[in-house]
Amino acid sequence: MALSELPLFPLSSVLFPGGSLGLRIFEPRYLELVKRCGRSGEGFGICLILEGHEAGAPAIPAAHGTEAAIVDFAMTDDGLLGITVEGRRRFHVERTRVRADGLIIADVRWLPETAVEPVRAEHALLGVLLARILDKAGVEHDGVGKGRLAEAGFVGWRLAEWLPLSPSERQWLLQLDDPHERLQQLVDRLPDFQPD
Template identity: 75%
Template sequence: MSELPLFPLGAVLLPGGRMSLRIFEPRYLDLVKRCGRSGEGFGICLILAGREVGEPAIPATHGTEAVIVDFSMTEEGLLGLTVEGRRRFHVEHTRVRDDGLVLGDVRWLDEPGPATLRDEHALMSVLLARIMDKAGLDHEGPGKGDLADAAWVGWRLAEWLPLEATERLELLQLADPHERLQRLVERLPDFQAE
């Protein structure tokens, strides 16, 4: 078990994914200062009840460790952060500090070792390559490099396909990258234009 400050959001951060945040509440400004000094991360969890601003929100029991990779000042004079998702965790218990920051006792979830895409999911690598081409992102080609890694392909598709936040949370909870890809395969017909 580890104690981890939690940042409840209306979005899900996935392992390897990046997210931009605007920080203005004192509890989160203090959190960012501490993380900046220590190099430690904080947890991002989907909000189940409440709002991102104001009273502490109730976070989902699963989340992703966020590590700060860049920061800047926004046009509004707010602190802007870019965070990257690292390890998945399960929240066992939460408590709220006097300043409103939610702390969680978390259990880090085991990640399976590298897994090559199965033949039945090869199309997912092709789909992701096309998405990356449209976004102007370099890659080695379908079925090569990261595009051959079942976990990486699943996380990126879960991040970039038009899924609801609750669907991303469900995918975050799955340990098996092949099961995650299969769930995405089953959703593909819903994304096709009529």
């Protein structure tokens, strides 16, 4: 399978397909990246940082990430560029190189997108949980078992964002190809979220 070239933006958080993330841009390498992506309409890759920091020397990124598309931008109160990105396709990093300005360029293999499949009966509780979370957040939805809340992939991705998971747990869920396996991992974690 042919590889694609993708600039990377390593972060201390995980972006999921269909998810949204706000970023403050201040380093020259990322300002140039955002300018180029804004002109071309192309995306860039977001990967969890395994070693290093978001600013300064190039960090070591995880091998799995999500393509980010810029959907909005504005100046923040502190005068920095703020952008909102939306998660698109997942990818696996095959190799990386660092440009002179510190920007990491990766050769990536796009991971197959899973077909839309319904939430199985054993995971129905997760649809109810997500509906309650969305209600509290003021996010409109069609109701439990309807629209996107009937889709295994959507429910898994959104719960992976909203539940209090560690970055490494979110990364593990991102790497799973099977949406039903992702939901099972979340079901197994539910007791940990109950108050004592």
